[in-house]
Amino acid sequence: MNSSNHPTLPLTSFWNDTGKCGVSAWVFSTDHKRIGLLYLYSVLISFLVAVLIGLLLKIELMAPGRTIMGPVTYNALFTVHGVLMIFLFIIPGFPGVFGNLVMPIQIGASDVAFPRLNLLSWWLYITGALTIVLSLFTGGGPPDTGWTFYVPFSVRTGTNVSLAVIGVFIVGFSSILTGINFVTTIHRLRADGMAWGRLPLFVWSIYATAWIQILATPVLGITLLLVVAERLLGTGLFDPSRGGDPIMFQHLFWIYSHPAVYIMILPGMGIVSEIFPVFARKPIFGYKMIAFSSLAIAGAGSLVWAHHMFTSGISDMAVLVFSFLTFVVAIPSAIKVFNWVSTLYKGSISLEAPMLFALSFIMLFSIGGLTGLVQGAAATNIHIHDTQFVVGHFHYVIFGGAGFAFFSAMHYWLPKFFGRTYSEKPAMISWGLMFAGFNLTYFPMIILGMKGMPRRYYDYLPEFAPLNLISTIGSWILAAGLAIMMINLFMGLLKGRPFGSNPWGGATLEWTTPSPPPTENFDEEPVVTHGPYDFNRAGVP
Amino acid sequence: MDPIIQTTNQAVDPVFKFIIGICILLFIVISTVMLVFTFRYHRSRSPKPTSVADGNIWLEILWTFIPTLLVMAMFYYGWAGYLALRNVPGNALEVTATARMWSWSFSYPNAKTSRKMYVPAGRPILVNLVSQDVIHGFYIPAFRVKRDVVPGMKNHVWFIAPQKGSYDLFCSVYCGTEHSKMLATVEAVSEQEFNDWLNQVESHHEKISGRKLLETLGCLGCHSLDGTAGVGPTFKGLWGSKQIVLTNGKERSVIVDEEYVRRSILDPKADIVKGYQPIMPVNSDLRENEIEELVEFIQEIGGHSK
Numbered sequence: 003m004n005s006s007n008h009p010t011l012p013l014t015s016f017w018n019d020t021g022k023c024g025v026s027a028w029v030f031s032t033d034h035k036r037i038g039l040l041y042l043y044s045v046l047i048s049f050l051v052a053v054l055i056g057l058l059l060k061i062e063l064m065a066p067g068r069t070i071m072g073p074v075t076y077n078a079l080f081t082v083h084g085v086l087m088i089f090l091f092i093i094p095g096f097p098g099v100f101g102n103l104v105m106p107i108q109i110g111a112s113d114v115a116f117p118r119l120n121l122l123s124w125w126l127y128i129t130g131a132l133t134i135v136l137s138l139f140t141g142g143g144p145p146d147t148g149w150t151f152y153v154p155f156s157v158r159t160g161t162n163v164s165l166a167v168i169g170v171f172i173v174g175f176s177s178i179l180t181g182i183n184f185v186t187t188i189h190r191l192r193a194d195g196m197a198w199g200r201l202p203l204f205v206w207s208i209y210a211t212a213w214i215q216i217l218a219t220p221v222l223g224i225t226l227l228l229v230v231a232e233r234l235l236g237t238g239l240f241d242p243s244r245g246g247d248p249i250m251f252q253h254l255f256w257i258y259s260h261p262a263v264y265i266m267i268l269p270g271m272g273i274v275s276e277i278f279p280v281f282a283r284k285p286i287f288g289y290k291m292i293a294f295s296s297l298a299i300a301g302a303g304s305l306v307w308a309h310h311m312f313t314s315g316i317s318d319m320a321v322l323v324f325s326f327l328t329f330v331v332a333i334p335s336a337i338k339v340f341n342w343v344s345t346l347y348k349g350s351i352s353l354e355a356p357m358l359f360a361l362s363f364i365m366l367f368s369i370g371g372l373t374g375l376v377q378g379a380a381a382t383n384i385h386i387h388d389t390q391f392v393v394g395h396f397h398y399v400i401f402g403g404a405g406f407a408f409f410s411a412m413h414y415w416l417p418k419f420f421g422r423t424y425s426e427k428p429a430m431i432s433w434g435l436m437f438a439g440f441n442l443t444y445f446p447m448i449i450l451g452m453k454g455m456p457r458r459y460y461d462y463l464p465e466f467a468p469l470n471l472i473s474t475i476g477s478w479i480l481a482a483g484l485a486i487m488m489i490n491l492f493m494g495l496l497k498g499r500p501f502g503s504n505p506w507g508g509a510t511l512e513w514t515t516p517s518p519p520p521t522e523n524f525d526e527e528p529v530v531t532h533g534p535y536d537f538n539r540a541g542v543p
Numbered sequence: 544m545d546p547i548i549q550t551t552n553q554a555v556d557p558v559f560k561f562i563i564g565i566c567i568l569l570f571i572v573i574s575t576v577m578l579v580f581t582f583r584y585h586r587s588r589s590p591k592p593t594s595v596a597d598g599n600i601w602l603e604i605l606w607t608f609i610p611t612l613l614v615m616a617m618f619y620y621g622w623a624g625y626l627a628l629r630n631v632p633g634n635a636l637e638v639t640a641t642a643r644m645w646s647w648s649f650s651y652p653n654a655k656t657s658r659k660m661y662v663p664a665g666r667p668i669l670v671n672l673v674s675q676d677v678i679h680g681f682y683i684p685a686f687r688v689k690r691d692v693v694p695g696m697k698n699h700v701w702f703i704a705p706q707k708g709s710y711d712l713f714c715s716v717y718c719g720t721e722h723s724k725m726l727a728t729v730e731a732v733s734e735q736e737f738n739d740w741l742n743q744v745e746s747h748h749e750k751i752s753g754r755k756l757l758e759t760l761g762c763l764g765c766h767s768l769d770g771t772a773g774v775g776p777t778f779k780g781l782w783g784s785k786q787i788v789l790t791n792g793k794e795r796s797v798i799v800d801e802e803y804v805r806r807s808i809l810d811p812k813a814d815i816v817k818g819y820q821p822i823m824p825v826n827s828d829l830r831e832n833e834i835e836e837l838v839e840f841i842q843e844i845g846g847h848s849k
Contacts, residue, residue, distance in 0.1 A: 073720050074774070074820070142820070148717050154694060155677040155718060160821045242695020248678060249693065282584070285597035313680065313715075314691045315698045318629055322622060329614040336610040337603070339573060344602070346580035348594035353585070361581065368573055372566035375614065379621025381558040384628060385687040388680055388715040454684020458717040461724065535597070 015421065015518035032117035033521055035419060037124050038102030042416075044128060045099060046488075048090035053484065055083040060443070060477040063470050066462055073460040077146040078161070080458060082138065084149030089170050090131050092404055093262060096269035097180050097215065098127065100411050101208045103419055105184065107512040107519060108202045110193025110528040115186040119179055126176035133169030137162040148458060150259070153240040153251045157232045164233050167226040174219045174226075177265075181215030184208055193511070195530035202510045202534040203286065206293040207272025210300040214261045214268075218304065222258035225251065249314055256307035264303045266400055267367075268296055270407030271338055274360045277414055278342050279535040280508045281357035282349030283543075286535045288341035295334035302331045312383045321380050328378035335371050339364060355429035356506075359410030362437050366402025370395055373448060390459075391451020397444045409436075412491060417501035421518040424494025428486055435483030442476025509533075509540035550703040554627035555687040558620045565613055628688065631701045635667035642672070642679035642692040644824055645721035646761025647712065651741060658759055660729045663737040664707045672698040676824050680715030683729060689715055704731030719822060720774045721764050753840020756833055760826070768844060775823060776816050782842045788814035804838050 016035045020027075028036055062069045062076055071079070106114055114120050138144040141162035147155055156163050188201075188209050201209075229251070231237045238244030240251045271292075279286045286292065308316055308324040342364060351357070373395040376382050386392065417423035446469040451457075455466045462470065504513035509532070515524050532539035583589070638660065641648045650656040662668045672681055672692040679692040681700055690700035704710065714725035732740070757763050757778075765775035776786075782804075787796050790813065797803050797814065806813050811823035829837075 073723070077717075077720060077722075146719070152678060152717070158677060158822070159719065242693075247695075249696070283592045285595060287596065288598045288603055290598070291603050312625075313689050315693050315696050318626070321625060325621060325625075326618055329618045332614050333607065333610050337607055340602075340606040343573060343577045343580065346577065346584060348589070348592060348596070349580075349584045350586050350589045350592045351581055351584050353581070361577065364577055365574055368570055372570055375566060375617055376559070376562050378614075379558060379562055379617050379624075381555045381621045381624025381628065382562060383621070384625065384689050385555055385559075385684070387689060388682070454682070454711070454713070456680075456682065456713050456715045456723075459723040463711065463726075538595075 014520055015516065016521045017421075017518055019521050030121065032113070032121050034102045034106050034113050034117065034120060035519065035521075035523075037120050038099055038104075039419065040124050041094065041098035041102060041127070044124075044131065045091050045095045048086045048131065049095075050488075052083050052086035052091060053481065055079050055086070057477055057481055059083060060474045062460070063462075064474040065471065066464055066467055068461075074146065076460040077458070078144040081145050081148050085134060085145075085166065085170070087400075088149055088262075088266075089173050090127075090134065092266045092400060092408075093177060094127055094173065094180075095408060096266070096404070097177070097184065097208060097211060098124070100204075100269065100273070100408075100415060101180070101184055101211075104415055104512055105205055105208050106187060106191070107515065107523050108205050108510050108534075109188060109191060109196055110511050110524070110530060111187060111191035112522045112524070114183050115190055116183050119183055123176045123179045123183070126172055126179070130169045130172030130174075130176060133172060134166055135169075137165035137169060141165060150255060151226070151229055152255075153229065153232065153248050156229055157240065164230050167229055171223050171226045174223045177215045178219045181212040181219070184212040185216065188212075193528045193530055197530075199290075200530055200533050201293070202272075203275035203289065203292055203296075204269070204272035207268045207275070207296050210296040211265050211268045214265050214300050214304070218258045218261040218265075221254060222262075225254040225258065228254070249311070249316065252311050252314060253308065256310045257304075260307040260310065261300075261304045263400065264299055266404045268299060270363065270367075270404040271296065273407045273411045273414070274342060274363050275338075276508075276510070277356050277360040277410055278345045279537075280506050281354065281360070282346050282351045283507070283537060284345055284349040284535075285533070285537075286341070287344040287347075288337075289533070289535070291337055292341050295337050298334040299331060302327065302334070306331055309378060309383070312380060313387050325378060325380045325383075329375070332371065332375060332378065339368060339371075354413075354426060354506075355424075355433060356410045356414035358430065358433045359406050359413065362433070363403060363406045363410065366398055366406060366440065369445075370398030370400075370403055373398065385454075386451050388457055389451035390447040390455045390457055393457050394444045394447030394451060397447070402440055402444070406436075409487065414506065415512075416491070416495055417498075417505075418512060418517045419519070420495040421501055422495055422498040423501040423505075424491050424498055428490040432483045432487035432490060435479055436487065437483075439476050439478070439480030439483055443473050443480050444476075446470070446473040446476070504542065507537065507542040509535055509537050509542060513542075549627060550705050551628055551686045551688050551701070552705065554624045558624040561620055562617050565617070569613075628701075631669050631699070632667040635669035635701055636663065637669045637671065638662070639671045639673060640681055640692070641675060642681070642714065642725075643675040643761060644677065644719050644822070645714070645725040645764045647714075647725065647727040648759065648761075649727075653741065653744075655741060655744070656759070658727065660712065660727060661737060661740050662704055662729060662731050663734045664704045664731040666734065667701055667703050669699060669701045672700065677718050678716050679718050679725070680713075682713045682715035683710055684713070685710040685729075691716055704729065707731050707733060720820075724764055753836040753843070756837055757840065765823070775819060778841050778844060787817040789817060790814050801838050801842075804841055805834060808834060808837060 016033055059080055062071055142160040143162060145161045145163045145166045146159055147163055228239055232240055238246045240246045240248045275286055275292055306324055306328045308320055309328045312321050450466055450469050455462055501517045503516050511528055537543055637652060639650045648656055649660045672690060674692040674694040680689060681692055682689040686702040688700050688702045690698050708731055710729040712727040712729050714722060765773050767773050767777045768779060770777050770779040781799050784799050785796055786799060787794055808826050812821050815821045
């Protein structure tokens with residue numbers, strides 16, 4: 003952690019103005035910005051490890067038969083890839099990193115409502131993460147169940163499922179506490195004049211996300227404890243020969259895990275809603291519809307979980323209801339896309355790194371969303387369920403959508419907190435490589451699924467070979483872009499040119515305070531007199 | 544309900560065309576508009592924004608209403624196709640597919656069993672799905688049908704093979720180490736050929752050889768006959784050899800003999816050979832003479848020779 007004085011930076015910022023530095027001043031800090039950066043480093047480590055595992059998986063799938071590893075290793079690695087990416091990167095990533103760094107400043111608060119609870123959340127995250135890491139190297143070795151932990155396989159397997167799900171359980175508590183903290187903060191700590199109608203759309207999206215974290219995560223906790231009880235005590239809850247039901251596990255699991263994909267994507271939508279107006283110099287189109295659709299997605303998204311189970315043997319009536327509700331959720335997402343695109347109309351658009359990532363978010367998220375329609379329809383779902391199509395769709399939504407939004411936010415907001423910024427050219431090159439590599443990696447999966455290749459497949463028939471090879475080559479281009487992006491970003495943040503208080507010309511409150519901000523965020527308490535995208539009245543036309 | 548029996552492909556493929564067609568159209572419209580705006584209103588061509596419009600209620604109504612119509616149409620067609628997949632035609636031939644880690648077995652009304660799924664082309668087939676261990680998935684991409692095989696649950700699926708030929712059958716639900724090897728073939732043959740095959744009864748007196756049993760039971764998915772490393776120990780050179788096994792978590796050494804092989808077949812978790820996972824399923828449905836055959840065969844091919 004770099005807490006040394008930069009000669010060109012303001013001498014008083016949260017990096018040094020408390021006079022506290024060293025490791026303990028960070029890991030025991032209750033400053034939301036320091037906690038946000040702790041989250042940044044921790045989730046990025048999980049992300050990069052999971053990326054490396056993903057690359058190994060793609061190399062294994064480069065050709066039929068054994069390439070670099072056996073099936074036991076492959077199955078463990080795809081499980082660990084999923085667990086790290088989902089439970090340790092993308093779910094805690096947005097609230098933990100950008101929710102912490104940006105949200106309190108955007109509402110004009112000096113910190114979150116419960117700063118010490120916030121620190122506890124990070125510690126729970128780290129405890130859970132270390133428990134998961136421990137599970138890989140102890141007992142029967144890394145779990146080989148897939149991140150979904152489906153019973154009865156997860157109860158039978160000799161691998162270290164119990165410890166891994168306890169780790170996920172602990173991380174879940176971190177998520178619940180963050181949700182409670184953020185809802186309270188947004189309700190209670192808004193600055194004078196920060197009416198609900200003036201909340202930045204990122205704050206709206208974090209607000210909707212926080213409610214899902216509070217309401218849905220406890221269900222996951224209970225489900226995972228039941229798996230542990232099943233394994234250790236033999237309770238028989240999911241065992242049909244003893245009156246249990248394996249399908250009940252799937253219901254419980256998806257009651258959390260479907261809303262969880264909205265924890266992953268809603269903040270990304272909020273970020274895009276911040277970036278489009280700033281880089282098009284125009285107020286966001288349809289503020290109320292975008293804010294409302296976040297809440298609608300959070301609400302309706304909690305009622306669609308069984309669309310993961312159309313082939314499982316649930317009743318036809320259940321298929322009818324859940325297919326219908328799934329299509330209902332598609333509508334608010336479509337409304338958002340139309341409003342974002344309309345924001346560009348008659349604007350003055352500059353294509354800097356955050357905007358490039360945000361524009362590609364629209365395209366990749368659209369492919370993700372539209373392929374979701376193919377899965378929402380009952381008849382077509384039957385053919386593509388549990389195939390590579392689902393893997394492609396999911397990566398388009400979560401990597402192309404949430405991931406690209408995360409990268410966009412890294413380029414947009416991190417310089418604010420480091421006071422220094424990256425070089426534009428390598429950022430654009432890395433974006434180009436990532437966009438091309440991404441489509442090469444994941445589009446072939448959509449076609450492979452249509453052709454019938456199941457997912458979680460260590461080996462495959464020769465007819466699937468050419469598309470798998472293209473996908474593997476794509477993953478190398480994607481990884482190269484990612485490496486350039488990370489190196490450029492962090493070199494710039496630590497050693498780059500200074501970043502002024504408002505170089506992008508944003509009208510939200512975080513741009514009214516110095517870069518990096520002081521510990522209390524604002525030199526004097528802000529009073530809000532205009533909306534979040536009213537550039538004229540903010541004096542940044 | 545529907546007097547004209549359609550194939551499962553005919554129930555699903557038009558829905559695919561409808562939805563994917565609309566999706567491609569929507570994607571082209573959204574990306575084109577976005578790219579045109581980005582180009583036309585790029586700062587080099589549009590140095591200042593020429594509008595401060597921040598919403599339009601009629602546009603919002605329009606782009607709420609049209610997608611709602613589109614997705615409701617998709618929902619309806621999807622549901623109609625799904626119903627066809629669920630309504631089993633009355634004259635369907637019943638076959639039971641039994642899944643286990645990691646093999647399929649198919650049994651017919653006359654108790655004949657087979658590793659390949661023979662079906663008469665053009666005739667509806669009703670498949671009852673039985674799992675002996677974890678959840679598997681019965682998936683024939685060529686016929687667009689899939690149904691999970693859940694232990695303790697009565698699931699079924701039906702299809703028609705429109706033409707004679709061989710079709711792939713996959714396991715679609717991840718089920719452990721050899722999930723991707725859990726394949727079977729659907730052989731669609733003429734009605735005549737099918738009936739000949741079905742009635743060609745293997746004599747009960749004729750002993751089923753040990754090798755055949757290993758194949759049909761799926762043992763060879765994990766245990767090789769030629770010394771190749773697999774998920775389980777190879778049978779080659781096994782008989783009479785000394786093995787280190789874990790019994791109730793304690794290491795001990797055993798000489799592979801009839802007693803040991805029998806125990807390993809009937810109660811696989813009793814002794815786990817060191818370095819292997821305790822994942823072998825229990826074989827409680829074997830008959831005594833089949834166990835004898837298996838032991839004999841393992842002894843035969845596994846003669847410990849140095």
